[in-house]
Amino acid sequence: MSWIYLDNNATTKMASEVLDAMLPFLQESYGNASSVQHRIGREANQAVALAREQIAQKLHVKESEIFFNSGATEGINTVLRGIAHAYARKGKHIITCQTEHKAVLSTCAQLERTGVEITYLPVNKTGEIALQMLRDSIRPDTILVCIMAANNESGIIHPISAIAEICQEKDVLFFCDATQLVGKQEIDLQRIPIDILTFSAHKFHGPTGVGVLYVRRKRKPIQIPPLISGGQQENGFRGGTLNVAPIVGCGKALIMTNLHPEIEQYRDELEKQIKLQIPEIMIHGEHAQRLSNTSFIAFRHIKAAEIMTALPHIALSSGSACTSGLLDPSHVLKAMAVSDDDAFASVRFSLSKFTTKAEVEETINDLAKAVSRLRSSSPAWQLFKDGLIS
Incomplete structure (x- = not known):
């Protein structure tokens, strides 16, 4: 791996x-x-x-x-x-x-x-x-x-x-x-x-x-x-x-520094495949003008910390490196009217010119498996499936 x-x-x-x-x-x-x-x-x-x-x-x-x-x-x-x-x-x-x-x-x-x-x-x-x-x-x-x-x-x-x-x-x-x-x-x-x-x-x-x-x-x-x-x-x-x-x-x-159009292409493919393979996700600021390398995604009804623990071979983040030790939800997402639950479920993906297509494909595959596995044992996910929470 x-x-x-x-x-x-x-x-x-x-x-x-x-x-x-x-x-x-x-x-x-x-x-x-x-x-x-x-x-x-x-x-x-x-x-x-x-x-x-x-x-x-x-x-x-x-x-x-x-x-x-x-x-x-x-x-x-x-x-x-x-x-x-x-x-x-x-x-x-x-x-x-x-x-x-x-x-x-x-x-x-x-x-x-x-x-x-x-x-x-x-x-x-x-x-x-x-x-x-x-x-x-x-x-x-x-x-x-x-x-x-x-x-x-x-x-x-x-x-x-x-x-x-x-x-x-x-x-x-x-x-x-x-x-x-x-x-x-x-x-x-x-x-x-x-x-x-x-x-x-x-x-x-x-x-x-x-x-x-x-x-x-x-x-x-x-x-x-x-x-x-x-x-x-x-x-x-x-x-x-x-x-x-x-x-x-x-x-x-x-x-x-030069423009690297493949970075945005890889980011877009990452988001496209996550949408197709993982239900109940939210891409923060999806329709706003964004950096070509950045995607901040909420995987509803599980914790971002659980996702990152399940993927130890992938360096990800739940927000700013300067606030990663805090127990509070992201102040950025709170200002964007994101709920605490969805804020705590959000993972940031940020690519660079050294990111390869193969790495993006492996991330999508491993992420989909990890989210499915985590949700299968999540009481909140079960409550959502039963229609008891939104």
Whole structure:
């Protein structure tokens, strides 16, 4: 029985080309990128500069607008805390969404305790926000709109171009967590006027522990004080010794990202066969615009944990990796008006360019057998068959 990895929204396998690009800066050119007085320090510095150039070209922005950090969670904390502090005189109102990543929701909850007012936009049953509600929620004291590009659990893609235009029209900063979208779709920040954007390399076959924060250069500069103080690294925006090898890996991984239409084909075939072979399933956000690699499915009247235990050779998830240890149902599904029972029965499948057709076929076959076996011994399933529960 082969090992199958379908948890790519949590993290991805590092590409061999990325590892090859990183190794010299772990073993040979291991200098501190700020130590430009000697050769290996200059080599490290030049490698960081190249990675910055690669990322800027991919996003269609200036190199001076790209800053490296430890990942999107740090980027989120830097922006939310920094903007709340720097723009306190203008206002203390931030708009976000109920289905944001926990890094956003937890930080917003902490800001609320300091007097910042947060508006949490609801979503409909397919996980989409109402643009008119966003427009109506913006007030004179609104300092930031924070809405992700694509949801890590459901795969729902938000209309970031339209959101950016509304924010531009209202003269409010737009901060976008694009962690799940970068590497899966092209993002041209010359065409989409997002002010601030963050993402992590390990979502597109790069290394863990490195991320990017993009801050648009405007006539009136965006004020974000550093979250981590130290030296003058990243032009004083983020102190600390630059993590050269992962930064190199981040740049290499991003320039290698291409569209892979077979991923969506495999995802669609997975959903089609599950519909045909397994009764009483629900594909969350099925008819909304979704990431091409993501499918979040409820297998009614059994637990997702039971399914994953029955399939130890397949890496699956019941939602966000950052909340997998919690006993509560997915906050994303709850916001989409999914019942607790169906939320606890939901399994996320997330594919990558390394996913093969044979792996998808094996997953469908093994999943159908596991669900049938689990339901045969499920009291809830028996009650459903007897018409005693819906």
